[in-house]
Amino acid sequence: MLTRRIIPCLDVRDGRVVKGKKFMDIVDVDDPEALGAFYSGAGADELVFYDITASNEARKISLEFIEKVATRINIPFSVGGGVNTIEDFTQILRKGADKVSINSAAVKTPGLITEASLKFGAQCVVLSMDVKWVADGKWRVFIHGGRVDTGLDAVAWAKEGVALGAGELVINSIDADGMKQGYDIELLKAITDQVGVPVIASGGAGKMADFSEAVLKADVDGVLAASVFHYREIEIEALKQDMKRKGIQVRI
């Protein structure tokens, strides 16, 4: 059976990993290649690198880490952050990433999803969405790092993104992010009920039970987290054993 995926997310700035202070036992703690290899060996099913380099010029240099990661690790990985054009897709995939995730640019230029999907295949195109619950009882899509309300309904945008050609969705809850109180189950369920592509939960993981809850209650295909892995509050192997005990198919 197809397993649920455990996905550590690494923020990269100027070609170096931000966070990761608890990895002092690794020689080069902020090297994307070394940290990627560590996670791959620790049982991660997939990795996400999110480039937060500020300027477009600096990002071109920053993204050179992709080639090194691609030759070092033998599990799939995606790259996101600052992806605005079909040329960005081409560059990132050519350097060896398996998937590219788009966020703000997809809202501004939805045709980009379709163009990328036709050119590279839907499996390469990940639509990442930052979602926040607003006062009128709806989930809305926010862009530019959660600062701008697009007015788009999250469930409607998820469906549209898939119709346009996205092969996977990453749903990041702004409300849950950083709170360590668990994923936004209601939001995730509202989306998995409506789309026919894999959905990855993001934002809110604090303890092992949170991961299983997202799978069991919201039927997500993968669970993404950053700090609980980077600060070694949760070890991936132990997490997988915990999920397996709860009847979830995982790769062990």
Added chain:
Amino acid sequence: MKVIVDYGLGNLKSLQTALTGQGIETVITRDSRMIETADVIFLPGVGAFRDAITSLRSDGLDQVIRDSHDKGAYIVGICLGMQLLYEWSYENGSYQGLGLIPGEIVKLVKMPKIPHMGWNDLTLVGEDPLTKYLKDGDYVYFVHSYYASSSGEEILACTHYGERIPAIVRRGNTIGFQFHPEKSGAVGVRLLKALGEMIG
């Protein structure tokens, strides 16, 4: 010489690196003279069926590959490359493949989520040097929306996603992997080790 055929569609470095790790040295090329003289021809797994077969035909590489096959060269297809080995594909149309294995490529329809993307387990069928380091339940990484529908005689390992999906196939000197061994962690490494021992 061993070659990875470049259809001009994407990154082939990960595959090349993984092969090198098992002592399989390759050259990435689309030069028909080089491909003609190769004793092993890898067809990688990037892009859509139509684009890949069109790219091969435009330089007459489809015939070069078939001729090499007839002369005994190993033809190894990965993901889309495996699908190219069959007779027909119905991916967004109807396209003739290389025809080295009887069967056709059809869309996955029985599961609610397509593509079939992620880690799935293998069930081994029979014995073969290619699968000697693998065992039932080993997980490998799949990404595909179409699969090979055939009599099944060529299957060495399959997985299940709504239906039986040929995962490792072999017909004489023609070999195919529906998943990505270069992205399949330690299991992928074991498979490529066996492949390396087989193809020298």
